[in-house]
Amino acid sequence: MPNSNESFTPLKDLCLHHRYADLGAVFGTPTAPTPLQKPHLIHVNTSVMALLGLDPAEAEHPDWAQLTTGEKLFAGSKPFAMKYTGHQFGGYNPDLGDGRALLLGEVEHGGKRWDLHLKGAGKTPYSRFGDGRAVLRSTIREYLAGEALTALGIRSTRALCIAGSEEPVAREKMETGAALIRVAQSHVRFGHFEYLFYTRQLEAQHQLVEFVCAQFLPEVANAPVQEQAEALLRFTVRRSAELAAGWQSVGFAHGVLNTDNMSIIGDTFDFGPYGFLDDYEPGFICNHSDHTGRYAFDAQPGVVLWNLNALAHAFSSLLDTEVLKDCLGQFQPLLIEAYSGLMRAKLGLALEDDGDQQLCADLLQLLADGRVDYSLFFRALSRYCGERPAEALEALVAPSQHEALHGWLGHYDQRLQKETRSAQERSRAMLATNPKFVLRNYLAQRVIDAAEAGDFQPLETLFTLLQSPFAEHPGFESWAAAPPESGKHLPISCSS
Numbered sequence: 043m044p045n046s047n048e049s050f051t052p053l054k055d056l057c058l059h060h061r062y063a064d065l066g067a068v069f070g071t072p073t074a075p076t077p078l079q080k081p082h083l084i085h086v087n088t089s090v091m092a093l094l095g096l097d098p099a100e101a102e103h104p105d106w107a108q109l110t111t112g113e114k115l116f117a118g119s120k121p122f123a124m125k126y127t128g129h130q131f132g133g134y135n136p137d138l139g140d141g142r143a144l145l146l147g148e149v150e151h152g153g154k155r156w157d158l159h160l161k162g163a164g165k166t167p168y169s170r171f172g173d174g175r176a177v178l179r180s181t182i183r184e185y186l187a188g189e190a191l192t193a194l195g196i197r198s199t200r201a202l203c204i205a206g207s208e209e210p211v212a213r214e215k216m217e218t219g220a221a222l223i224r225v226a227q228s229h230v231r232f233g234h235f236e237y238l239f240y241t242r243q244l245e246a247q248h249q250l251v252e253f254v255c256a257q258f259l260p261e262v263a264n265a266p267v268q269e270q271a272e273a274l275l276r277f278t279v280r281r282s283a284e285l286a287a288g289w290q291s292v293g294f295a296h297g298v299l300n301t302d303n304m305s306i307i308g309d310t311f312d313f314g315p316y317g318f319l320d321d322y323e324p325g326f327i328c329n330h331s332d333h334t335g336r337y338a339f340d341a342q343p344g345v346v347l348w349n350l351n352a353l354a355h356a357f358s359s360l361l362d363t364e365v366l367k368d369c370l371g372q373f374q375p376l377l378i379e380a381y382s383g384l385m386r387a388k389l390g391l392a393l394e395d396d397g398d399q400q401l402c403a404d405l406l407q408l409l410a411d412g413r414v415d416y417s418l419f420f421r422a423l424s425r426y427c428g429e430r431p432a433e434a435l436e437a438l439v440a441p442s443q444h445e446a447l448h449g450w451l452g453h454y455d456q457r458l459q460k461e462t463r464s465a466q467e468r469s470r471a472m473l474a475t476n477p478k479f480v481l482r483n484y485l486a487q488r489v490i491d492a493a494e495a496g497d498f499q500p501l502e503t504l505f506t507l508l509q510s511p512f513a514e515h516p517g518f519e520s521w522a523a524a525p526p527e528s529g530k531h532l533p534i535s536c537s538s
């Protein structure tokens with residue numbers, strides 16, 4: 043909602059800046075979108091409209107379908123395919139860039155700047171062998187994931203709107219083309235800096251450091267570029283550590299943590315075959331092309347650090363090795379601090395105690411051994427008030443694990459004695475931390491199957507539930523359930 047002294051911008055008056063495109067030809071290529079044939083609007087995200095200063099009542103505006111598929115452009119748009127490179131599965135690929143997406147421009151609102159990035163808008167100079175398109179399935183997955191993570195308090199790109207079309211697009215099978223407008227405060231990736239470093243375009247690298255610092259680190263904006271680069275690297279290390287901690291705490295696996303999918307501001311970025319854990323499986327691999335488990339759930343913090351090393355290497359043109367090492371050295375303590383805080387909140391522990399890490403580790407071991415549903419367990423624990431037998435928890439754990447569960451609950455009960463909050467207060471806080479509704483793969487698939495058959499109501503339902511995942515939403519219990527055995531480990535294609 044705008045402040046009383048601030049009014050909504052009518053959709054027709056939304057005017058984009060194009061500061062990034064104006065950086066020059068080194069940074070990408072102006073490219074016109076190729077609109078999808080016979081588009082139809084699927085959904086407009088009124089929460090993101092509000093971020094941009096648009097009136098949510100204009101979600102019904104007739105222009106949305108054309109705006110979402112690139113047939114019509116917002117005033118001031120300067121569609122621009124951004125150039126970047128990156129490390130994919132550990133190997134350097136110099137040929138990347140926006141292959142099917144275009145930065146339309148930036149919106150300024152409420153003291154923030156938001157990039158609008160049209161995904162699925164046709165070929166660009168960086169499309170390589172690709173068709174420049176995105177399919178309905180992957181577009182819906184991206185649309186839902188941005189909302190789910192944001193509502194869980196984890197930084198993520200989001201989407202303003204989503205459209206489908208009748209245009210056939212070939213993946214493993216024939217599908218239909220779709221598009222969305224991705225919204226983020228920045229679309230600069232680790233790979234942008236790697237590109238400028240490996241092509242020795244050092245002036246441009248300075249320019250990009252200054253560009254990002256002007257937006258996010260104004261306190262160093264007038265400092266020498268080395269100082270800006272150090273501040274930026276420290277900022278990215280911190281944001282990335284917080285991001286990894288957030289993913290691990292909610293059970294989110296990204297699936298393709300290549301450096302071109304890492305945001306310089308620590309947003310969850312580029313959604314492919316991601317997955318939220320059902321059963322707690324530390325080694326969960328959601329990407330079926332990831333044969334070595336490089337991007338397994340429990341490998342994420344390590345791989346984020348690997349990616350930060352790749353970024354730091356790209357900064358070696360600006361910073362001494364000792365400074366780079368010092369910046370990277372911040373990662374682990376920041377990760378541990380952030381993760382411990384998040385897990386303490388999940389356990390309802392308002393105070394810090396030396397034994398908390400062990401208590402948490404013991405619980406995770408129990409959940410792993412018993413293949414217990416991660417989110418359901420924490421939701422049920424939120425209602426536990428120290429009285430055993432604790433049927434709701436037992437119901438989630440196989441009988442063979444009940445003894446272990448009670449052993450752990452004994453330690454938990456002892457630990458709760460040290461807390462000063464009442465059991466009711468603790469329960470209230472835990473219910474606002476441990477979600478009832480989680481974007482499980484089988485739910486996403488249910489929504490996609492319906493959408494592919496022309497029914498978008500399930501999408502609307504899941505979207506709404508995920509935007510307030512801690513609320514009870516009476517009548518929607520079936521959306522909070524664990525998957526049937528057949529709904530676990532659905533093969534999620536990494537084609538998109």
Ligand code: AMP
Binds near residue numbers: 142298
């Ligand atoms: P992703 O796996 O989505 O992170 O994409 C990796 C690279 O491939 C990026 O440069 C994308 O722009 C590009 N890309 C992915 N899919 C397509 C496509 N269908 N057409 C053109 N480029 C694509």
Ligand code: MG
Binds near residue numbers: 302303312
């Ligand atoms: Mg990508």
